[in-house]
Amino acid sequence: MKKQKISKAKGIELCAEQMYSGKSRKDILQFFTKTYNLSTSTIDKWIKEARNTVEERQRAAGQVR
Secondary structure, eight states: OOOOOOOHHHHHHHHHHHHHTTOOHHHHHHHHHHHHOOOHHHHHHHHHHHHHHHHHHHHHHHHHO
């Protein structure tokens, strides 16, 4: 099976979506390594960058309530 390619911006966005939905680091790593054949360090960097997006979404959700 050929692995897909993904841009950094798209990867960070997918990380943010998964983190916001409550997925663990382990689940996110499994998804990206199986789907896109990425290294753990790359995924960890994306998770770190996605945290800001997740915090903004959580703040926005809190203001709506």
